[in-house]
Amino acid sequence: MTLEAIRYHNGTLEILDQLLLPGETKYIPILGVEDGWKAINKMQIRGAPAIAIVGCLSLAVEISKEEFEKKKTLRREVEGKLNYLISARPTAVNLKIAADELISLVNALDKDDSVSASEMQTRFISEIELMLEKDLADNKAIGMAGCNLILNSGTSNFGGDTSVRVLTHCNTGSLATAGYGTALGVIRALHAARRLEHVYCTETRPYNQGARLSAFELVHDKIPATLICDSAVSALMKTKPIAAVIVGADRVAANGDTANKIGTYQIAVTAKYHSVPFYVAAPFTSIDFSIPNGENIQIEERPDREMTHIGKYRIATPGISCWNPAFDVTPSELISAIITEKGVFKPNELRVMESS
Ligand SMILES: CSC[C@@H](O)[C@@H](O)C(=O)COP(=O)(O)O
Numbered sequence: 001m002t003l004e005a006i007r008y009h010n011g012t013l014e015i016l017d018q019l020l021l022p023g024e025t026k027y028i029p030i031l032g033v034e035d036g037w038k039a040i041n042k043m044q045i046r047g048a049p050a051i052a053i054v055g056c057l058s059l060a061v062e063i064s065k066e067e068f069e070k071k072k073t074l075r076r077e078v079e080g081k082l083n084y085l086i087s088a089r090p091t092a093v094n095l096k097i098a099a100d101e102l103i104s105l106v107n108a109l110d111k112d113d114s115v116s117a118s119e120m121q122t123r124f125i126s127e128i129e130l131m132l133e134k135d136l137a138d139n140k141a142i143g144m145a146g147c148n149l150i151l152n153s154g155t156s157n158f159g160g161d162t163s164v165r166v167l168t169h170c171n172t173g174s175l176a177t178a179g180y181g182t183a184l185g186v187i188r189a190l191h192a193a194r195r196l197e198h199v200y201c202t203e204t205r206p207y208n209q210g211a212r213l214s215a216f217e218l219v220h221d222k223i224p225a226t227l228i229c230d231s232a233v234s235a236l237m238k239t240k241p242i243a244a245v246i247v248g249a250d251r252v253a254a255n256g257d258t259a260n261k262i263g264t265y266q267i268a269v270t271a272k273y274h275s276v277p278f279y280v281a282a283p284f285t286s287i288d289f290s291i292p293n294g295e296n297i298q299i300e301e302r303p304d305r306e307m308t309h310i311g312k313y314r315i316a317t318p319g320i321s322c323w324n325p326a327f328d329v330t331p332s333e334l335i336s337a338i339i340t341e342k343g344v345f346k347p348n349e350l351r352v353m354e355s356s
Contacts, residue, residue, distance in 0.1 A: 002180070002221070003175060004016065004179070004355055005047075005176070006045070006333070008129070008150075009291070010169070012029075013029070013030040014028065014029050014030065015028060015039055015044060015054055016045075018175060019042065019044050021175075021213060021216055022213075022215070024197060030054065031061065032058060032061055033062050033084065033294070034063075034205060036054055036055050036059070036088075037055075037058075037085055037088045038059075040085070040088040040089055041088040041093065043207065044173075047095070047171060047172065047175065047176020048095075048176070048286055049135050049139075049177040049283060051094065052092070052094035052097075052098045052285065053131050053132060054097075055082075055085040055099075056098050056099075056131060057128060058085070059085065060125045062081070063121060063124065064125055068120075068236075070117060071109070071110045072110065074117060074121060075110045076104065081282065082102060084237050090298045092156040092250040092286075092356070093251040093273050093286060093287075093288045094286055095248070097285050097288070098131065099242050101135050102124065102127065102128070106120065107119050107319070108125070108286055109311070125235040133178075135283065136178045136179045136180060136181075137341075138284075139178070139276070139283070140180055140185065141341040142185050142281050142339055143180060143188055143189035143346055146185070146186030146246060146339040147189035147190050149279070149337065149339060149344050150190065150243055150244045151164070151193070152350075161197055163194070164195060164243035164244065165243060166186075166198075166243055166244050166246055167199070167200045167233065167236065167237075167242055167245045167276075168183050168187060168210075168214065168245070168246050168247060169247050169260070169261060169263060170210060170261035170263075170264070171209035171210065171213035172185075172214075173185070173214050173217040175216075177226065182218060182246045182248045182249075182283065183246040183247050183279075183280075183281040186279075186281050188312050191221075191224075197224070197226045198225065198226065199223060199224065200226050200227075200228050200236055201214040201215060201226075201227055202227075202229070202232075202267075203227060203230055204261060205230055205307075206306045207302075207326075209261065210227065213233075217310075219242050232262050234274075237273075237274040237276055242274070243338075244275075244276065244277045244279055245276055245277070247261075247278075247279070247280055247281070248261075248281060248282055248286075249281075249338075250283060250286065251288050253291045253294050254287075254288070254290075254293070255293045255294075255295065255298075255347060255350070256335055256348065256350055257290060257295075257329050257331055257332050258329065258330045258331065258332070258335060259299065259327045259328070260328070261326070261327060261328075261329075262327055264327075264328055264330050265329065265330045265334075266328075268330045268335065271336065278288075278330075278334055279334040279335070279337055279339055280330075280335055280339065281338075282339075283340060283341055284341065286338050287350060289338075291344075291349075293348070294332075295317050295329075299325050299326070299329070300325070300326045300327060301323075301325050302326045304324060307322045308320075333347075
């Protein structure tokens with residue numbers, strides 16, 4: 001059975017508390033928007049697609065318990081609460097894009113006189129419920145496209161083998177999405193095709209999404225994997241033939257510059273030096289066509305405590321100051337291709353897809 005980060009059935013929402021993994025597997029109820037905001041902000045749920053889905057589902061749960069006499073009241077509530085949810089974490093764009101689409105939907109339904117307030121409520125909730133299915137289907141399409149891309153990219157980085165070694169960073173799997181995963185979905189597809197020799201995953205300090213979450217998924221799914229320190233990436237590329245680096249994205253600008261977990265940029269730099277292709281795997285909902293380049297991406301800074309402590313144990317000397325950006329931006333010139341559910345694009349080809 002695959003891991004399930006988000007459980008939603010008939011208006012009831014639970015999430016797997018990712019702060020407790022791998023030690024404890026505990027689902028916590030999300031009873032409405034306030035719970036959704038807190039779970040996203042505290043990173044009990046994380047990963048750009050999962051943040052969007054849980055944010056929107058928390059609103060669906062809340063709205064489903066209410067009765068609306070007037071459509072305008074529903075429209076105002078939806079707009080206000082979606083804008084509040086977006087403020088929980090600023091870098092990933094998927095929730096903002098989903099919110100914009102849902103706000104357009106309620107505006108259209110509000111203007112349509114043939115739709116009653118209760119029909120508007122039902123249609124709004126159904127639209128959110130579809131997100132889970134769509135994300136899973138998109139991830140499978142991304143996985144297949146990425147698998148084909150890597151296997152057909154030439155043999156120079158395969159080290160003479162027919163199976164490939166790949167490197168990934170952070171967690172982009174079932175725990176970060178509705179299921180299957182984006183970059184980890186590509187790795188799953190390679191494994192299913194029996195063409196994955198090995199995956200290396202970085203620890204991903206300071207929150208350790210690699211050591212705690214990707215490692216958890218890889219062991220759970222029996223995918224051959226090795227954990228490395230973030231600082232071992234260059235040494236790995238020097239000593240082993242790595243066919244590709246494959247990472248996810250929190251926000252891709254129109255020119256292809258990509259914000260992803262802190263450390264992604266330095267992996268892309270070292271991949272360039274070692275002539276290893278560097279791929280970003282992300283759904284179209286991670287692409288922000290409203291910003292021309294990565295300079296416009298707001299980078300979230302997280303509390304010092306995430307660096308100074310592991311669990312309740314302090315590992316850093318008291319008194320030291322910290323800088324803890326959660327993400328960095330990889331310039332598009334370091335990115336070989338962006339793998340989406342709509343196809344594979346060079347960074348400078350993205351704009352063509354803007355209106356699709
Ligand atoms: C499919 S998840 C893509 C990204 O969201 C992922 O790589 C990442 O950076 C997650 O960061 P996080 O801070 O854990 O939410």
